[in-house]
Amino acid sequence: MEEHLINNVLLGLLMMTGFAIVRMKSLLAVTMLTSIYSLLSASLFVVLDAVDVALTEAAIGAGISTILLLATVARTTDEEKAPRHKPLLPLFVVVATGAALIYGTLDMPNYGDPMAPIHLHVAPTYLHVTPEEIGVPNVVTSVLASFRGYDTLGEVTVIFTAGAGVLALLGYRTRRRNSQDPEIRKMVVLRVITKLFFPLILLFALYVQFHGDYGPGGGFQAGVIFATGFILYALAYGLGNVQRIIPYRTLRIMMVAGVLIYIGVGIESMLLGGKFLEYRILADDPVTGQHLGIMLIELGVGITVAAVILIIYYGFVSRRH
């Protein structure tokens, strides 16, 4: 009952935020609203039992995307010009599409229905087989890293490609040490809090990385949180100082190393006589093999994600205005 109430309130807030985003002209305000929109949907994911998804959405949608949007607005313009055309045609298209989609939902099973077709095929198998065969309590992790390991390898490659793409578009420039806005230097509270939080964020990232088998988390989330720690430090102390800790060259190696670890685990299981990414062959005991395989590929995912996000951030921020 309370669940339904929270669900409906969050959906209502999402609609209000969405309408405000369309109406507002200041792109800075719209960026902040987008961050709120993402945080609201992360909260909704918790209510809907998708804790892993919520963690990812909060870290990526509300965190990193907002920072990239802010960097873009700072490098372009904050003012949105009024459209030259009347919005009648788009409005018509949107209403017609929406009506067709709502008509389509009439055939859908009800929300929360345990007998919906989606719950009757592979999902029960994943839930039953995971405890014995994979031995990790978090079924999302076992599906992501083991049952659908090929998919996840593809995903990591997409991230890698995005990093390479942003690098090709924006290039990269090293910043001098201590090169930062003098205004930010005066913000003592921000700088002290950043120093206090920086190690805690990195520790939390490691927890999310290695506890992903047992609770919500895993390589994707941990990589993002790890990168967030360095981005926070860069915001308070300047990009130049962070580049001394993690130079661009290291990031480039990390970005490739993560993908290679993932593929390496697959090749290793082939060399041991199994199929590509067949983890149970990695150790004498199949469940131990699964544990080892999942831990290694999650590590690869984490390294690549963290490196790509930092490379993207370096690219956006080091570009001249």
Place this chain on the structure above:
Amino acid sequence: MHDMMHGVLGLYNYWIVIILMMTGFYTVIARPNLVKKIIGLFIFQTSVFILFISMAKIEGGTAPIISEGARIYSNPLPHVLILTAIVVSLATTALALALVIRIREAYGTIDEDDIHVQDEAA
């Protein structure tokens, strides 16, 4: 209340999702500002995430982490698909924003109408 959930209200989540989706779609096609378009795409994407996750929910279920005392778990498969989709959405957003920065450098504007005018003049 339970009966009402199985009537019209059983589809309520999906309808709100469609309204959100259309809000994003409208922003993409009606607004000439490129950053605003990307934000519209972001709203659209997030509403698709909510659609999938709503379908995964089972009444009375809990998060799909095997534990003592829990018997019904929500469907883990859409969670996996959406988890990776969120990461891919970051990749596409970052690439799109990088393109916007380059467009601004080349054209001096991020307004689609102005870009068309300049293209036709050239």
